[in-house]
Amino acid sequence: MKRKITLASLLALTAFVVFASFSCKNDSNKATNEEESQEKPNIIYVMADDLTIQAISAYGGIYKDIAPTPNIDRLANEGMLFEDVLCTNAICGPSRASILTGDYSNVNGYYKNESGGKFDASKWTFPQEFQKNGYQTSLFGKWHLGSEPKGFDVFKYHNSAGQQGHYWDPVYNENGKDVKETGYSSNLTTNFALNWLENQRDKSAPFLMLLQYKAPHRPWEPDHKYEKLWEDVEMPYPVTFNDDYKGRELTAGDTEMTVDFFSRRDMKLKSPDSLEGKERLAWEFYGAKPGELVQPEGMSYQDGRKWRYQNFIKDYLACVKSVDDNLGRVLDYLDKNGLTNNTMIVLTSDQGFYLGDHGFFDKRFIYEESLRMPFIVRFPKMVKPGSVNHDIISNIDFAPTFMDIAGINTDHEVQGKSFKKVLQGNTPEDWQQAMYYHYYEFPYWHHVQPHYGIRTPQYTLAHFYYNIDVWELYDREKDPNELHNIINDPQYSNVVEHLKEELKGLMKQYGDDESLADFRKITDKDFGLIVDKPDGETSVRDIVNKNNTRK
Numbered sequence: 001m002k003r004k005i006t007l008a009s010l011l012a013l014t015a016f017v018v019f020a021s022f023s024c025k026n027d028s029n030k031a032t033n034e035e036e037s038q039e040k041p042n043i044i045y046v047m048a049d050d051l052t053i054q055a056i057s058a059y060g061g062i063y064k065d066i067a068p069t070p071n072i073d074r075l076a077n078e079g080m081l082f083e084d085v086l087c088t089n090a091i092c093g094p095s096r097a098s099i100l101t102g103d104y105s106n107v108n109g110y111y112k113n114e115s116g117g118k119f120d121a122s123k124w125t126f127p128q129e130f131q132k133n134g135y136q137t138s139l140f141g142k143w144h145l146g147s148e149p150k151g152f153d154v155f156k157y158h159n160s161a162g163q164q165g166h167y168w169d170p171v172y173n174e175n176g177k178d179v180k181e182t183g184y185s186s187n188l189t190t191n192f193a194l195n196w197l198e199n200q201r202d203k204s205a206p207f208l209m210l211l212q213y214k215a216p217h218r219p220w221e222p223d224h225k226y227e228k229l230w231e232d233v234e235m236p237y238p239v240t241f242n243d244d245y246k247g248r249e250l251t252a253g254d255t256e257m258t259v260d261f262f263s264r265r266d267m268k269l270k271s272p273d274s275l276e277g278k279e280r281l282a283w284e285f286y287g288a289k290p291g292e293l294v295q296p297e298g299m300s301y302q303d304g305r306k307w308r309y310q311n312f313i314k315d316y317l318a319c320v321k322s323v324d325d326n327l328g329r330v331l332d333y334l335d336k337n338g339l340t341n342n343t344m345i346v347l348t349s350d351q352g353f354y355l356g357d358h359g360f361f362d363k364r365f366i367y368e369e370s371l372r373m374p375f376i377v378r379f380p381k382m383v384k385p386g387s388v389n390h391d392i393i394s395n396i397d398f399a400p401t402f403m404d405i406a407g408i409n410t411d412h413e414v415q416g417k418s419f420k421k422v423l424q425g426n427t428p429e430d431w432q433q434a435m436y437y438h439y440y441e442f443p444y445w446h447h448v449q450p451h452y453g454i455r456t457p458q459y460t461l462a463h464f465y466y467n468i469d470v471w472e473l474y475d476r477e478k479d480p481n482e483l484h485n486i487i488n489d490p491q492y493s494n495v496v497e498h499l500k501e502e503l504k505g506l507m508k509q510y511g512d513d514e515s516l517a518d519f520r521k522i523t524d525k526d527f528g529l530i531v532d533k534p535d536g537e538t539s540v541r542d543i544v545n546k547n548n549t550r551k
Helices: 009-028 029-036 070-078 092-101 126-132 185-200 277-284 300-337 393-405 490-509 516-524 542-544
Strands: 042-048 082-085 138-141 152-158 170-172 175-182 205-212 345-350 373-378 385-387 433-440 451-455 459-464 470-475
Touching: 042 300, 042 393, 070 300, 070 345, 070 373, 092 126, 092 300, 092 393, 126 205, 126 393, 138 175, 138 185, 152 345, 175 516, 185 205, 185 300, 205 300, 345 393, 433 490, 451 490, 459 490, 470 490
Parallel strands: 042 205, 042 345, 082 385, 138 152, 138 205
Antiparallel strands: 082 373, 152 170, 170 175, 345 373, 433 451, 451 459, 459 470
16 A cells, blocks of 8 residues: 655644754764854864974985885975075074064073073963964873973973873873873874863863973884884985085084994993992983993994984984874874864974984084974965975964964064965965074083074074184085085185175174173073982983083
8 A cells, every 4th residue: 555645744844854864964074164253263283393305205315215205295285385494593492482572582581491481371371362262272192391381271281201201101291191001102192192082171262282202202112013124125325425514623523323323222222130229321422421431342443324214213213203193193184173274283393403414413503404393284264285485484383373374463572473374375475585593502402502693594604703703604505415615715705795795784683682691601501400309319411410521
């Protein structure tokens, strides 16, 4: 028997279908509706520690085929890759302070890591401004500034080893309370971030999240699954690996950050079971001062250099691989929850890093490998996919740019300038053509002379001044590897004169035009420790005891 379909039943059926369709669509796109109802963009700021351009395959380089970074590359393919983002003071804490405040070290007061004290928590920072303007704010991972973070609704940062943190089973400060976690730090930090995104934030409000990895900072401890990733591979050597420092003997040639200064701990050598406490630390850090060389017995010096480099570079790149993996987890979350279009995600570091370039590891110098910061931005609403930018931008420009993009106005003035128009593909005609640099710390760590300088699209001019008086000039168009100091070349006399005048103007502009004697006082001043050290506790510096080797 056929059922008779009435007009009323037909209308009811139609209403049901429409409702069901809408409900399914609403369930599958619930985060899309959150995104569409939200005018202000979300911002995720991802910063790895000591991550350098040479380790990112999107930038090219000698490791791109051996150790690719597919998730970072995805950001570049879907956003803008910056080739000339520069650090104003190439060392962890001071760079972080400049990023947060939009000001140079002489204004924010945080000059150096060693004896640099704590970051002044009363200073203005951009997260505080976001928080005041209705953003939910969070921080996960490495803080490394001593004082308690301000401007965050939620924070969970590394709080062991002088806030350097540990790769395995680290201690975090979670909203004021220390918590020991079990696992690998890059994975854990991402877990905390994703949990906050999914379960803790108010999804009706925009958010700012700082996701800051410890990796790939020293001591370069990979996740177990990557410990032997390139066991049978000989990594390529940088073209400047055997730099002889000719013409730069008192600067590049007088450091303690060449591959000769890797310690037993860096090389992952296991200390004797009989050693404990200070004795164990002294054994592990052997190799970190002159006259101590770590390599297998009977190995030649040159083969030892290669052996140390191979151990280091494989561990470093394996740490980067975990950062790349975890960035992929964040990108997947944004995609699955409809947050991609309205979220600006930034990938950067606190400065660059030497991966055997000039025979170095670490950072600090105005030379390119430590000066240039990786910087990639994806923001579909604003940034053209696959675009590349070559404008000079510095880390003090980050804070005003983020606020500009979020539409946040403030009466507080910073030294940096917004590059929102650069992200839109419209670089202003009057955009900066030079950047001022100043590094203060000496002699700990690595015995790099304090220096200031100017970096333009073509030239790098620097003055090393602590207990020497040395100027260096590099024409990077002719000498991209900065091997030839041409400061005394008569062909460049006019260039030197012009650059020194421009440098003088920048120093005055940024209020850092004190005398050399005043600069030396900053280097000599003990601003205190980043964390309070209990009486009688011995620091790594005390163990290394460099006072016995250099003055």
